[in-house]
Amino acid sequence: MKRIRSLTAAMALSLFALIISGCSEGDKAHIGAAGDAAARVYVAPGKYDEFYNFVSGGFSGQLAVYGLPSGRLFRVIPVFSVDPEKGWGFSEETKPMLNTSHGFIPWDDFHHPELSMSDGSPDGKWIFGNANNTPRVARIDLSDMRTKEIIELPNSSGNHSSPFTTENSEYVVAGTRFSLPVPNQDVSIASYKENFKGTISFIKVDKTTGAMDLSFQILVPGFDYDLAHAGKGPSHDWMFFSCYNSEQANTMLEANASQNDKDFIAAINWKKCEEYVAQGKGKKIDAKYAHNVFNDKTQMASSEIKNGVTILTPAECPGIIYYMPTPKSPHGCDVDPSGELIVGGGKLATVIPVMSYSKMIASIEAKKFDKEIDGIPVLNYKDCLAGEVKKPGLGPLHTEFDGKGNAYTSMFVSSEIVKWSLKDFKVLDRAPTYYSIGHLCIPGGDSKKPWGKYVIAYNKITKDRFLPTGPELTQSAQLYDISGEKMKLLLDFPTIGEPHYAQALPAELIQSKQVKVFQLKDNNHPYVTRSEKDCRVERKGNEVHIYATAIRSHFKPDNIEGVKVGDVVYWHITNLEQDWDVPHGFAVIGNNNSELLIMPGETLTLKWEPKYPGIHPFYCTDFCSALHQEMQGYVRVSAAGSNAPLTHN
Amino acid sequence: MKPLARLLVVLGALSPLLLFILPMWSIELEAPQYPPPYGLGMKIYINKIEGKKENDLGNINNLNHYIGMKRIEPDSIKELKIMPPLVIALSVIGLAAALIGKRKVVIGWLVIVAIAGCVGLYDFYQWEVDYGTNLDPHAIIKIEDMTYVPPLIGTKVLLNFTARSWPDTGFMVLGLGMALTVAACFMKPRVEPS
Incomplete structure (x- = not known):
């Protein structure tokens, strides 16, 4: 409460300073600007532009x-x-x-x-x-x-x-x-x-x-x-x-x-x-x-x-x-x-x-x-x-x-x-x-x-x-x-x-x-995962398709094993949120690609071709919740030609 | 009873049926991240629980997982199945009372409705207590001695949320119906020809 009060006071002060400087310096400070310009472009915090x-x-x-x-x-x-x-x-x-x-x-x-x-x-x-x-x-x-x-x-x-x-x-x-x-x-x-x-x-x-x-x-x-x-x-x-x-x-x-x-x-x-x-x-x-x-x-x-x-x-x-x-x-x-x-x-x-x-x-x-x-x-x-x-x-x-x-x-x-x-x-x-x-x-x-x-x-x-x-x-x-x-x-x-x-x-x-969320029930993405119980990992030759979900504050699955060097991995991630302004992000180490930024109800796919055997972490890149920093997981990548079975939790 | 009084009793007797289309109770949640008018809310009917906005119930459930609260799944709440026939029964008894047209019978019906209402409210509060205290021991957020029982009526601060609980339109209409019935009981009885 104290912080809020001092913040408000600081804002009020700086606004006051703005008005004062606007008035006293006038044309000198803002070449060509009208004297009351500051007030006319000022949109108060939380108010909307016209x-x-x-x-x-x-x-x-x-x-x-x-x-x-x-x-x-x-x-x-x-x-x-x-x-x-x-x-x-x-x-x-x-x-x-x-x-x-x-x-x-x-x-x-x-x-x-x-x-x-x-x-x-x-x-x-x-x-x-x-x-x-x-x-x-x-x-x-x-x-x-x-x-x-x-x-x-x-x-x-x-x-x-x-x-x-x-x-x-x-x-x-x-x-x-x-x-x-x-x-x-x-x-x-x-x-x-x-x-x-x-x-x-x-x-x-x-x-x-x-x-x-x-x-x-x-x-x-x-x-x-x-x-x-x-x-x-x-x-x-x-x-x-x-x-x-x-x-x-x-x-x-x-x-x-x-x-x-x-x-x-x-x-x-x-x-x-x-x-x-x-x-x-x-x-x-x-x-x-x-x-x-x-x-x-x-x-x-x-x-x-x-x-x-x-x-x-x-x-x-x-x-x-x-x-x-x-x-x-x-x-x-x-x-x-x-x-x-x-x-x-x-x-x-x-x-x-x-x-x-x-x-x-x-x-x-x-x-x-x-x-x-x-x-x-x-x-x-x-x-x-x-x-x-x-x-x-x-x-x-x-x-x-x-x-x-x-x-x-x-x-x-x-x-x-x-x-x-x-x-x-x-x-x-x-x-x-x-x-x-x-x-x-x-x-x-x-x-x-x-x-x-x-x-x-x-x-x-x-x-x-x-x-x-x-x-x-x-x-x-x-x-x-x-x-x-x-x-x-x-x-x-x-x-x-x-x-x-x-x-x-x-x-x-x-x-x-303005659209606030994409409705999950209307999401007809061919790789959508509408609930956590449908999460799965499938192999088709050297293609691995990960059907994953993101919701505050975890990915499902978050432990995947059996991916091999030489595989082409597709992360199909559905953001299960149906709440305004709760996107989740996704990034995996060493990926020669960007992140994903997935809006509520949306499914996005990121392609990943891991280069080395070992453990590969992934995490949520958008500060989604108090436990955003816990929103992470691991993929175990085995050598090309290994017999590691494809598993996930 | 005079015809007008009987009509009032009939209206009173029909009023519980409106609970099928009007919510009985309403719980609203506001937080810094959920400012009005974008707060979350639930409407509680006798046969269903709905979010105030399309995805509110899902979002409340999602947030509740942090404190280990059970998911509110309307399909698994037995009261939502028991209440509809009870409410219909109340209306039928009320209509019968109107038909009989005896003040004592009508008062009897009012007493039944009042008892049913009290039992209902008590049960609702028990339901709130169950959800608010019967928390998952593996909950993400655990605060000693903290429970999350929303108020039956009024406002309560639960962590970052302010919960408000109030009777909604269905309850008001029911109340109005009872008031009409009470009024009918106070009307002078028809003067029987001697």
């Missing part, structure tokens, strides 16, 4: 879950990279999730999370993510925050304009950054213009299960397709992609792809594509890709190598795609809540171009085309322009919306967020970021109904913002209050990996549906 913020981990390959406004990190969801802590990619159940047509890949580069949507608004069912390096799209279930499906994209490389979804998540799209020969083949790189093509993939998403299916690909000129966003409302049928390198350079793109004054925003009518596919206008070509699915019932993933994809060629399918010129080297491609305005982000442009959907349609109907590229009509920039934001800053990248008639654009080079009006395209406010902002996020900020309370900057450089940690520094996010006319910096918080895009939604949309 928003979940899903932030891409970039080169970490994972997805991080933060709370807003506190900026506290809650969980890192393993997606494209192995995670030995959680056994992701190490357990037999999860290894297939990281399979590709190139075999097992332990890492990737995750850039863009995108929440599933119903009627243009996040519905809290799933969040999708892209693998940039070996092109894949993942689907993560928001009820247990686990990756449930990963689909590889053939004929693609540098899967950057992905995984943006249509208004009701009918499709998730994926465009190629690197164009390639389609199908890929051994050609001279200098034959780029002749042989290299881009593809835009449309992945159909099942409304109830979320199951993904690669529906079709559009073969497009060999530009670099960069970012995308779906139309909504009036522009429901359309998807917009920015693309650069219309020069089709294959070397030193830095200069060679920066020559044309205008590049393009590709407008794709996916409804029309569907019609052509239904009419059989697509051509099926060979294309190998992996499709990995985690089955909740069996708690196991499986990987299938599929073959064949339907290709639509614009020249043969008029009306599916148009190019809208946009100031040079665009990056972001964002659609406002009304679905009428399409905002480009020309990295090297001096303006922010705002294109009009209705003017685009009028141009298409009037057939006012400047030219054609490979059968794709090129519209006139001025004809489609709603307006330009003049002198916005340097290096505009991405734009999000607050739902109150304003847009917020990140400026990489001038390191700031610029707020501007969607009515007259006038700049209203600017706030510095520390430093070099990439993406930005407003909760629901790319949807029909943004929750325009905060904007979060995801910065590429932090320099002096945190205690230095050698040459490699944390990257960071910055939280700004946008409820008033002026943006107010409230908080810096470090992020995992490199944050690219992020999305946020009100906690109430998903908080109550």
Whole structure:
């Protein structure tokens, strides 16, 4: 009791100190921060944040879950990279999730999370993510925050304009950054213009299960397709992609792809594509890709190598795609809540171009085309322009919306967020970021109904913002209050990996549906052990299968003899707990593998090939109970060829 | 008895039957690791024992193994098999009393119910004592002179747990039924035509 009291006193004191320092030092201590920032991001112990913020981990390959406004990190969801802590990619159940047509890949580069949507608004069912390096799209279930499906994209490389979804998540799209020969083949790189093509993939998403299916690909000129966003409302049928390198350079793109004054925003009518596919206008070509699915019932993933994809060629399918010129080297491609305005982000442009959907349609109907590229009509920039934001800053990248008639654009080079009006395209406010902002996020900020309370900057450089940690520094996010006319910096918080895009939604949309335990009675894992009396050890040739259970505070069995050097041992461990937040861990000495972290009601399998005869201890790695340290056991390993019988207790 | 009084007795006589759908007693357990509303709890019916939440009973049993308490296995508790026919019998007798409509008979029924209730509570307490004191000598946690008998009514601290035991809705409804019956007994008898 005394300890609790002194703890409370210490907390109260430090809180007091925080408030005092916040007040007295003000701007000096927190460059750019509002004076009352501390109070506005303070979430009292035991209280909950208002928003979940899903932030891409970039080169970490994972997805991080933060709370807003506190900026506290809650969980890192393993997606494209192995995670030995959680056994992701190490357990037999999860290894297939990281399979590709190139075999097992332990890492990737995750850039863009995108929440599933119903009627243009996040519905809290799933969040999708892209693998940039070996092109894949993942689907993560928001009820247990686990990756449930990963689909590889053939004929693609540098899967950057992905995984943006249509208004009701009918499709998730994926465009190629690197164009390639389609199908890929051994050609001279200098034959780029002749042989290299881009593809835009449309992945159909099942409304109830979320199951993904690669529906079709559009073969497009060999530009670099960069970012995308779906139309909504009036522009429901359309998807917009920015693309650069219309020069089709294959070397030193830095200069060679920066020559044309205008590049393009590709407008794709996916409804029309569907019609052509239904009419059989697509051509099926060979294309190998992996499709990995985690089955909740069996708690196991499986990987299938599929073959064949339907290709639509614009020249043969008029009306599916148009190019809208946009100031040079665009990056972001964002659609406002009304679905009428399409905002480009020309990295090297001096303006922010705002294109009009209705003017685009009028141009298409009037057939006012400047030219054609490979059968794709090129519209006139001025004809489609709603307006330009003049002198916005340097290096505009991405734009999000607050739902109150304003847009917020990140400026990489001038390191700031610029707020501007969607009515007259006038700049209203600017706030510095520390430093070099990439993406930005407003909760629901790319949807029909943004929750325009905060904007979060995801910065590429932090320099002096945190205690230095050698040459490699944390990257960071910055939280700004946008409820008033002026943006107010409230908080810096470090992020995992490199944050690219992020999305946020009100906690109430998903908080109550979080899974607390997996029900043992619904566990249909082929190697489940539902009670201690079913524990057993079986030999099949040189394979040994250990059906074990874990419950506070013991494994059953915990003494096993008769394993031999040369055996392949599979530990199938079921956590018998049915209580919230009681995982058990498992590790065995000398295993060339990770640990297992087994949630209540879950079965996981760890493969172990013991190398030497002798006694091999194993133990629980998660402090599960007062007697966690007693949760241990031994395996006796005998020499290869010994006659030791297989026994257990 | 007047028709209204008889109706009250009928309601009183039927009230025990609600014990088949409403829990009679409730035990709640809270601890630092099991804060409200995520504490553990049991609902005790005349014919079954259930967790307040889906896995509560299993989790209580799992925790109890540390102190060497027997597992609470509803299937092996004889009271849960004996009580249902007794309760039905009480109702039948009550209905018969209503039919006879004599105040003395109804009072007799009330006395039977009261005795049955007392015996039931006594038995329940004995059951608690048995579980709370009849502990496995190989228990993981052994504290000299410590027993784990939950209170019959009220709150008691048992190691890190605070146990609360209270009559639940079934008991309340039964009580209401008895109150109606008592009220019926106080109503003026029908004036017999002379």
